[in-house]
Structures are given as C-alpha cells and as structure tokens.
Amino acid sequence: RWSQSERSVIADLWSKINVEEIGPQSLARVLIVYPWTQRYFGKFGNLNSVAAILGNPLVSAHGIVVLNSLDLAVKNLDSIKTTYSNLSELHCEILNVDPDNFRLFADCLTIVVATKFGADFSPEIQATWQKFLAVVVAALSSRYF
Numbered sequence: 001r002w003s004q005s006e007r008s009v010i011a012d013l014w015s016k017i018n019v020e021e022i023g024p025q026s027l028a029r030v031l032i033v034y035p036w037t038q039r040y041f042g043k044f045g046n047l048n049s050v051a052a053i054l055g056n057p058l059v060s061a062h063g064i065v066v067l068n069s070l071d072l073a074v075k076n077l078d079s080i081k082t083t084y085s086n087l088s089e090l091h092c093e094i095l096n097v098d099p100d101n102f103r104l105f106a107d108c109l110t111i112v113v114a115t116k117f118g119a120d121f122s123p124e125i126q127a128t129w130q131k132f133l134a135v136v137v138a139a140l141s142s143r144y145f
C-alpha cells in the first residue's frame with residue numbers, strides 16, 4: 001500500500017517534527033477553531049479564550065500525548081489499523097469521542113505543519129502526509145462500527 005518514496009517522505013517529515021511544539025499547537029487549534037470539541041476536555045480547566053487555550057498546560061501536555069502516539073503509526077505503516085485498535089476502542093467506548101473529530105484534528109495538524117515548514121512542505125509531501133493521516137483517522141474510527 002505504501003510506495004518506497006511515500007515511506008521515505010513520511011519518515012523524513014516525521015523526523016523533523018518537534019512533537020513538543022507541533023502537538024500543543026495542533027490540539028489548541030482544534031479547540032479554538034472547533035470550540036465544540038472543548039466538551040471532551042472539561043477537566044482541563046479554563047478554555048474560555050484563545051489565550052486561555054494556548055496557555056493551558058493540560059492542553060499542551062495532551063497535544064504531546066496525541067502526537068507521540070502518531071509515532072506508533074509512523075513505525076507501523078503496514079499495520080496502522082491493528083496498531084490503533086485498542087486506542088479506537090478507548091475513544092469510542094470510554095471517551096465517547098465523535099470520530100469526526102479525528103479528521104478535524106488531522107486537518108489542524110496539517111495546517112500547523114504547513115505553517116511550520118513553509119515551502120519545504122511541497123504539494124507532493126503534503127499529499128503523502130494527508131494520505132498517512134487519512135489512514136490514521138480511519139484506524140482510530142475502525143472500532144466504532
């Protein structure tokens with residue numbers, strides 16, 4: 001399913017992504033742009049303004065958790081669905097997260113990555129990256145159905 005060039009594009013881009021920077025920015029962006037996603041993070045405290053979200057250490061920490069978990073997908077490109085089986089079940093049955101939100105998160109992540117890398121994030125690289133995230137989103141949604 002993955003060509004050799006896709007594999008190297010994903011590995012190369014991932015190696016340049018600073019999880020501690022991109023993770024917090026991506027999760028904050030989801031919470032700002034799609035405020036209804038805040039409902040899942042009631043215990044994160046103050047999310048009442050853009051400044052509050054950007055400055056919330058629990059948002060940052062969770063953004064890092066989510067992005068670190070993408071490392072599993074990068075390292076298991078050929079078995080993303082089984083890799084995320086338990087995580088999908090957790091989001092569905094325990095956390096009750098609407099799976100539409102995975103795509104919203106993936107889109108915000110892509111925007112943050114594009115902003116960070118500028119012209120280096122070429123259309124070809126972007127296409128491969130978005131294919132990768134689409135597979136991740138499908139895997140995280142797989143236990144819902």
Ligand code: ZNH
Pocket residue numbers: 037040041062065066067069070087090091095097101102105106136140
């Ligand atoms: Zn999620 C959690 C991953 C998305 C919501 N997450 C979580 C975790 C992980 C994840 C790893 C941890 C788990 C444990 O602890 O065991 N996510 C993830 C990923 C993604 C996601 C990979 C994509 C890509 N999430 C998401 C979204 C949302 C969410 C979109 C909403 C909106 N999560 C969540 C919650 C939780 C989680 C709510 C829990 C938190 C706490 O509790 O702290």
